[in-house]
Amino acid sequence: MDLSRFAINQITTKNWTLGQAVDGYARAGVRGIGVWTEYADAHGASAAKLIRDAGLFVPCLCTSAWVNLTDKAAFAAALDENRRRLDLAADLGAKTLVVVPGSLATGEKDLRAARARVSDALEELLPHARAAGVALGLEPLHPMYAADRSCLSTFAQCLDLCERLGEGSGIVADVYHCWWDPEFEEGLRKAGPDKILTFHLCDWLAPTRDVYQDRGMVGDGVIDIAHYRGILDEIGYDGPFEIEIFSKLDWWTRDGDETVRVAVHRCAPFVATRPPPALA
Amino acid sequence: MDLSRFAINQITTKNWTLGQAVDGYARAGVRGIGVWTEYADAHGASAAKLIRDAGLFVPCLCTSAWVNLTDKAAFAAALDENRRRLDLAADLGAKTLVVVPGSLATGEKDLRAARARVSDALEELLPHARAAGVALGLEPLHPMYAADRSCLSTFAQCLDLCERLGEGSGIVADVYHCWWDPEFEEGLRKAGPDKILTFHLCDWLAPTRDVYQDRGMVGDGVIDIAHYRGILDEIGYDGPFEIEIFSKLDWWTRDGDETVRVAVHRCAPFVATRPPPALA
Numbered sequence: 001m002d003l004s005r006f007a008i009n010q011i012t013t014k015n016w017t018l019g020q021a022v023d024g025y026a027r028a029g030v031r032g033i034g035v036w037t038e039y040a041d042a043h044g045a046s047a048a049k050l051i052r053d054a055g056l057f058v059p060c061l062c063t064s065a066w067v068n069l070t071d072k073a074a075f076a077a078a079l080d081e082n083r084r085r086l087d088l089a090a091d092l093g094a095k096t097l098v099v100v101p102g103s104l105a106t107g108e109k110d111l112r113a114a115r116a117r118v119s120d121a122l123e124e125l126l127p128h129a130r131a132a133g134v135a136l137g138l139e140p141l142h143p144m145y146a147a148d149r150s151c152l153s154t155f156a157q158c159l160d161l162c163e164r165l166g167e168g169s170g171i172v173a174d175v176y177h178c179w180w181d182p183e184f185e186e187g188l189r190k191a192g193p194d195k196i197l198t199f200h201l202c203d204w205l206a207p208t209r210d211v212y213q214d215r216g217m218v219g220d221g222v223i224d225i226a227h228y229r230g231i232l233d234e235i236g237y238d239g240p241f242e243i244e245i246f247s248k249l250d251w252w253t254r255d256g257d258e259t260v261r262v263a264v265h266r267c268a269p270f271v272a273t274r275p276p277p278a279l280a
Numbered sequence: 281m282d283l284s285r286f287a288i289n290q291i292t293t294k295n296w297t298l299g300q301a302v303d304g305y306a307r308a309g310v311r312g313i314g315v316w317t318e319y320a321d322a323h324g325a326s327a328a329k330l331i332r333d334a335g336l337f338v339p340c341l342c343t344s345a346w347v348n349l350t351d352k353a354a355f356a357a358a359l360d361e362n363r364r365r366l367d368l369a370a371d372l373g374a375k376t377l378v379v380v381p382g383s384l385a386t387g388e389k390d391l392r393a394a395r396a397r398v399s400d401a402l403e404e405l406l407p408h409a410r411a412a413g414v415a416l417g418l419e420p421l422h423p424m425y426a427a428d429r430s431c432l433s434t435f436a437q438c439l440d441l442c443e444r445l446g447e448g449s450g451i452v453a454d455v456y457h458c459w460w461d462p463e464f465e466e467g468l469r470k471a472g473p474d475k476i477l478t479f480h481l482c483d484w485l486a487p488t489r490d491v492y493q494d495r496g497m498v499g500d501g502v503i504d505i506a507h508y509r510g511i512l513d514e515i516g517y518d519g520p521f522e523i524e525i526f527s528k529l530d531w532w533t534r535d536g537d538e539t540v541r542v543a544v545h546r547c548a549p550f551v552a553t554r555p556p557p558a559l560a
Contacts, residue, residue: 104486109504111459144424146460147486147502157462179391180426182437206384206427211488222427224389 001264002272007032007059008263009200009244010039013256018043020256022054028260032057034198034242035092037085048091059096059198059240060137060172061089066102067121068114075121082125089134096137096197097129098172103151114151122165130168137197138162139172140181144211154178155187162195174200174244176215179223185231193237201225201243201267213248218266229270241271281544282552287312287339288543289480289524290319293536298323300536302334308540312337314478314522315372317365328371339376339478339520340417340452341369346382347401348394355401362405369414376417376477377409378452383431394431402445410448417477418442419452420461424491434458435467442475454480454524456495459503465511473517481505481523481547493528498546509550521551 008030010021018039025033033056040047040061051058065081082097089097101118108114122136129136138158141150152158155171155178162169173196178184188196203221208214218225243263245251251259288310290301298319305313313336320327320341331338345361362377369377381398388394402416409416418438421430432438435451435458442449453476458464468476483501488494498505523543525531531539 104502109502110507111504115462142423143460144422144488144491147484153460154462180423180433182395182434204427208424208491211424211491222384222389224391227390 001029001268002274003029003031003264003268005032005238005240005273006030006264006267006271007034007057007240007242008260009034009062009242010036011062012243012245012251012263013259014252016256018047019050022050022056024256024260026054026056028257028264030056030260030264032059032240032242034058034060034062034244035094036062037088040088040092048093051092057240058092058094059242060098061085061092061094061096061134063098063100064136066100067118068102068105068108070105070108075117079121079124082121083128086125086129086132086134090132094134096135096170096172098137098139099152100139100141100150101152103146103148111146111151118151119161119164122161122169126165126168135197136165136169137172138169139174140177142177154181154183155191156183159187159191159195170195170197172198172200174202175223175225175228176200176202176204176244179204179228188228188231189235193235193239196232196237196239198240198242199232199237201241201270202245209249213246213252214250215246217245217247217251217262218243218270225270238273241267243267281309281548282554283309283311283544283548285312285518285520285553286310286544286547286551287314287337287520287522288540289314289342289522290316291342292523292525292531292543293539294532296536298327299330302330302336304536304540306334306336308537308544310540310544311335312339312520312522314338314340314342314524315374316342317368320368320372328373331372337520338372338374339522340378341365341372341374341376341414343378343380344416346380347398348382348385350385350388355397359401359404362401363408366405366409366412366414370412374414376415376450376452378417378419379432380419380421380430381432383426383428391426391431398431399441399444402441402449406445406448415477416445416449417452418449419454420457422457434461434463435471436463439467439471439475450475450477452478452480454482455503455505455508456480456482456484459484459508468508468511469515473515473519476512476517476519478520478522479512479517481521481550482525489529493526493532494530495526497525497527497531497542498523498550505550518553521547523547
């Protein structure tokens with residue numbers, strides 16, 4: 001079982017501290033951990049050493065602070081917090097800060113304004129990102145989050161924005177957010193391996209019982225993950241594969257070790273460095 | 281109050297029969313009713329006369345039968361049912377059958393195959409639609425319905441399909457399903473007034489508590505409806521405006537007369553034939 005490119009995003013084991021997650025993942029042979037700011041902050045200054053000592057790589061730090069703020073001082077403070085997170089990412093050895101920038105401000109209805117504000121924020125953060133050696137990882141988020149979590153809704157939209165931003169920006173692709181998009185495949189091919197910073201695995205449950213926190217374990221839903229893996233191989237993607245599950249109704253209620261064991265078992269066919277066998 | 285282009289889609293008053301809806305809408309000065317097959321069938325053969333006698337127009341019949349069937353006989357039967365619905369639409373004076381075709385078959389993960397099957401089904405139905413004088417109204421449905429209700433997920437995708445189908449097809453645009461789409465505006469302009477068969481009004485609640493049935497009353501959510509109305513005026517759209525709300529948590533629990541009264545009040549600024557005043 002080749003897990004050399006495989007990471008677990010720690011939100012998948014929401015109830016574990018950073019220390020527990022690092023131990024649990026390493027124990028299961030997982031080679032990487034997607035870190036969340038909140039857990040790293042709670043652990044304190046030795047978080048980087050903890051992860052390094054366990055031999056884990058860090059595909060990304062989640063997430064940027066929201067910039068859905070029309071008040072100038074509040075917006076500037078959010079940018080400062082994002083600069084701090086870029087520094088934290090660099091300290092942890094993460095090459096990517098996942099950009100989930102929020103969307104509409106309170107009372108706002110102008111989605112174009114929200115998108116322009118995010119674009120402005122990213123331009124302002126870019127010099128700091130470049131200096132820190134951490135890419136701004138634009139993540140297309142499912143359109144059902146377009147009002148609140150992120151106004152970055154499609155792969156094509158994120159790729160356009162990356163092309164404007166240039167060096168220091170890229171895409172965080174997640175099958176959960178993009179699988180429905182008729183232009184997802186074309187987007188992956190257009191982006192090419194260099195613009196895809198990390199690739200998130202998850203599954204879409206039908207029916208989905210909760211808008212926010214009912215994402216499925218790989219294999220339990222309808223997403224044709226083997227198909228997307230095939231495209232990634234075709235374009236020469238050689239970056240990380242990272243499972244990320246928000247699941248208050250199921251996986252977050254289970255023991256972390258069980259979640260990790262099932263995640264490894266389910267993801268193994270899709271994360272090995274050699275192309276996976278064709279699926280029936 | 282100019283309600284000459286305004287209809288209520290009868291699912292908005294889910295607990296009313298067709299007869300109650302026709303009475304209730306006419307009583308409130310509403311000029312049209314979006315009809316659902318199930319209610320028309322329950323009413324029986326005099327449904328068309330009932331609506332005509334009340335002086336209501338019918339912007340559309342909802343919806344096509346799902347064609348998410350890999351079994352050939354079942355698929356053929358679904359096409360027959362769709363032909364029946366096209367005839368029903370013609371009988372009711374509806375110029376559009378709203379196409380909500382389902383998506384993945386049971387156990388299927390190949391979304392491209394599902395989309396190809398829908399395209400095939402529409403091609404097969406087209407001669408019947410043309411003969412009946414009823415357009416196949418492709419409705420881009422929110423991507424959160426891509427696994428089950430409809431694999432028609434974006435305006436651009438539907439417009440492409442319409443262009444291939446040609447005469448006898450068009451778009452049913454609903455702000456609820458499309459508001460998040462960075463290409464929605466461009467799609468409206470590209471479609472032009474002739475391809476937009478009817479325009480649905482609704483609102484996106486933040487947070488949304490239920491994936492399927494927590495759509496908001498116009499004005500209660502985040503969608504900038506005045507903005508889209510402005511675009512429709514710019515491109516010369518002179519078709520219907522139709523409110524359609526799925527709301528098991530709120531409006532479906534209320535008295536139908538109350539829902540109609542609030543719907544009329546909230547929609548009036550957006551449905552008059554003259555352009556609405558610019559909003560602050």
